[in-house]
Amino acid sequence: MIHPYKMNGYNIVLDANSGCIHTVDDVAYDIIQLYGKTPIQELTSIITRRHGITENEVQEVIDDLETLKKENKLYTEDLFAGEADLFKKRQSVVKALCLHVAHGCNMTCGYCFAGKGEYHGEKALMSYEVGKRALDWLIEHSGSRRNLEVDFFGGEPLLNFDVVKQLVAYGRSREKECEKTFRFTLTTNGILLDDDVIDFAAKEMSNVVISLDGRKDVNDNMRRTLDEGGTYEAILPAFKKLAESRNQKDYYVRGTYTHYNTDFASDVLHMADLGFKELSIEPVVAPPDAPYALTQSDLPKLLSEYERLACEMLERKREGKGRDFNFYHYMIDLTGGPCIVKRISGCGVGTEYMAVTPSGDFYPCHQFVGDEKFLLGNIYDGITNHTVCDEFQGCNVYSHEECSDCFAKLYCSGGCAANAYHTTGKITGIYEMGCQLHKKRIECAIMLKVAEMCEEL
Numbered sequence: 001m002i003h004p005y006k007m008n009g010y011n012i013v014l015d016a017n018s019g020c021i022h023t024v025d026d027v028a029y030d031i032i033q034l035y036g037k038t039p040i041q042e043l044t045s046i047i048t049r050r051h052g053i054t055e056n057e058v059q060e061v062i063d064d065l066e067t068l069k070k071e072n073k074l075y076t077e078d079l080f081a082g083e084a085d086l087f088k089k090r091q092s093v094v095k096a097l098c099l100h101v102a103h104g105c106n107m108t109c110g111y112c113f114a115g116k117g118e119y120h121g122e123k124a125l126m127s128y129e130v131g132k133r134a135l136d137w138l139i140e141h142s143g144s145r146r147n148l149e150v151d152f153f154g155g156e157p158l159l160n161f162d163v164v165k166q167l168v169a170y171g172r173s174r175e176k177e178c179e180k181t182f183r184f185t186l187t188t189n190g191i192l193l194d195d196d197v198i199d200f201a202a203k204e205m206s207n208v209v210i211s212l213d214g215r216k217d218v219n220d221n222m223r224r225t226l227d228e229g230g231t232y233e234a235i236l237p238a239f240k241k242l243a244e245s246r247n248q249k250d251y252y253v254r255g256t257y258t259h260y261n262t263d264f265a266s267d268v269l270h271m272a273d274l275g276f277k278e279l280s281i282e283p284v285v286a287p288p289d290a291p292y293a294l295t296q297s298d299l300p301k302l303l304s305e306y307e308r309l310a311c312e313m314l315e316r317k318r319e320g321k322g323r324d325f326n327f328y329h330y331m332i333d334l335t336g337g338p339c340i341v342k343r344i345s346g347c348g349v350g351t352e353y354m355a356v357t358p359s360g361d362f363y364p365c366h367q368f369v370g371d372e373k374f375l376l377g378n379i380y381d382g383i384t385n386h387t388v389c390d391e392f393q394g395c396n397v398y399s400h401e402e403c404s405d406c407f408a409k410l411y412c413s414g415g416c417a418a419n420a421y422h423t424t425g426k427i428t429g430i431y432e433m434g435c436q437l438h439k440k441r442i443e444c445a446i447m448l449k450v451a452e453m454c455e456e457l
Contacts, residue, residue, distance in 0.1 A: 283302070
């Protein structure tokens with residue numbers, strides 16, 4: 001399967017099954033799209049007329065294509081479809097937990113999927129005893145995995161910061177005896193972010209995710225305090241201090257864009273101009289009747305914004321004046337990973353990765369918390385809902401019928417199971433708008449890598 005596209009002056013051809021990427025001239029670009037579909041004589045006639053070249057020149061390109069085909073670098077067959085279930089079985093050992101140390105929040109965000117941080121239940125804080133048992137369970141069920149990941153999440157986890165500190169200390173105390181290494185992360189809205197938290201995070205948190213939607217009016221429209229005030233001015237100084245304390249790495253400023261700011265590239269660029277170097281912004285997933293929900297009519301604008309963002313990032317890198325930055329969705333490794341097992345199996349939701357509520361219940365991930373159909377068990381009895389676990393065990397890129405002829409399938413691994421479920425009612429469904437946006441992001445990410453290589457940036 002090949003995917004040819006043009007962007008920012010480059011003719012790019014992705015061989016989806018091998019991962020090989022080719023940049024070509026206009027002649028080769030047109031021949032590649034006709035080759036194998038059009039008889040050679042007809043193809044030659046079309047190309048000679050269109051480009052004013054000789055038949056011999058056309059044949060030279062065809063010879064090159066046939067060589068690439070023999071080398072499995074172009075028109076490659078899908079070699080992995082029959083191995084998907086085997087690859088997925090490698091995700092049968094847990095390696096990561098999302099600890100909901102607080103079901104409750106000190107903000108009220110208009111698009112919050114977690115019902116003001118309470119997950120449509122009651123406010124609650126995780127006790128040290130529950131968190132300790134969760135860490136023990138992770139150690140006990142992680143098999144030979146040495147590196148374990150724990151994200152302190154909410155609601156707002158800093159509402160329970162003392163317990164966060166206690167759990168980090170407990171995890172560290174067990175690393176040597178268990179031959180494990182914990183990678184702790186923190187996700188916060190920033191209201192309670194102070195020097196103590198920043199210092200603690202610098203010592204103990206491998207990554208910190210901080211929430212900001214971009215420009216002041218955009219952020220304050222959806223991210224508000226409990227008394228309906230804006231949060232931009234309140235959180236920005238601490239966010240800047242945290243980013244600097246981490247030498248502008250090992251953190252992300254993560255935003256959400258909605259129907260209200262379809263020009264979201266301006267929000268990313270605004271955050272970059274504030275000095276942040278590690279940025280991410282996600283499309284909101286919302287009920288279709290919500291006023292902030294993205295609509296099909298928004299799609300052309302959204303696609304163009306991703307391309308505008310990529311082109312601006314490239315220009316900033318060319319300038320070389322320190323204005324460049326990383327955008328999470330454009331960080332793609334064309335030479336070293338992720339491995340094919342991960343590309344096929346996905347994020348590990350419900351298999352490698354689970355969420356733990358303040359009371360100790362297990363769910364496949366934070367986006368399923370509160371939906372009793374997806375209650376997997378608890379930290380005391382372990383996993384008891386094997387039916388749902390088996391369903392996630394069978395979820396991979398090849399279990400999504402719509403993915404079979406998609407060029408991006410080995411980059412998105414079938415997409416987010418939670419988004420699929422909340423829009424289609426099944427974890428193997430397809431969130432159509434999400435697919436369209438992700439495909440554009442992949443195109444942009446590849447274009448940036450091509451430009452960097454071609455221009456030696």
